[in-house]
Amino acid sequence: MKAKKKFSWQLMYKQRYLLLMSVPFVVWLVIFKYVPLWGWTMAFQDVRPKTFALSVWERDFVGFGNFTKAFTEIMSKNTLNGQKGRYRIDEIDRTDMDKAMVIVERVWNEYFEG
Numbered sequence: 001m002k003a004k005k006k007f008s009w010q011l012m013y014k015q016r017y018l019l020l021m022s023v024p025f026v027v028w029l030v031i032f033k034y035v036p037l038w039g040w041t042m043a044f045q046d047v048r049p050k051t052f053a054l055s056v057w058e059r060d061f062v063g064f065g066n067f068t069k070a071f072t073e074i075m076s077k078n079t080l081n082g083q084k085g086r087y088r089i090d091e092i093d094r095t096d097m098d099k100a101m102v103i104v105e106r107v108w109n110e111y112f113e114g
Contacts, residue, residue, distance in 0.1 A: 043067070 012019070038056070046060040 046062045
């Protein structure tokens with residue numbers, strides 16, 4: 001059995017066309033798969049209009065503070081369906097999962113079925 005060839009510049013030169021053909025894919029991969037992940041960091045930072053010009057490392061890190069703020073505002077203001085108080089969560093006396101399913105069903109029926 002022959003030993004596996006290790007990396008060599010000679011092998012790279014032989015496969016130069018294959019490597020050249022893979023460059024567009026690697027560029028596509030970086031642009032459309034990895035660059036958008038950079039924006040996910042904004043979910044964990046204190047981003048305000050005055051801090052848009054700052055780099056990612058200069059903004060304040062707030063952790064899950066933005067998530068807790070968003071979900072507490074949704075629950076307190078009943079903004080799940082975009083209508084003021086039409087389907088209030090506290091009017092339904094069921095478990096949390098049942099409440100969510102009822103809201104989803106009502107919104108679905110209103111917007112997609114009639």
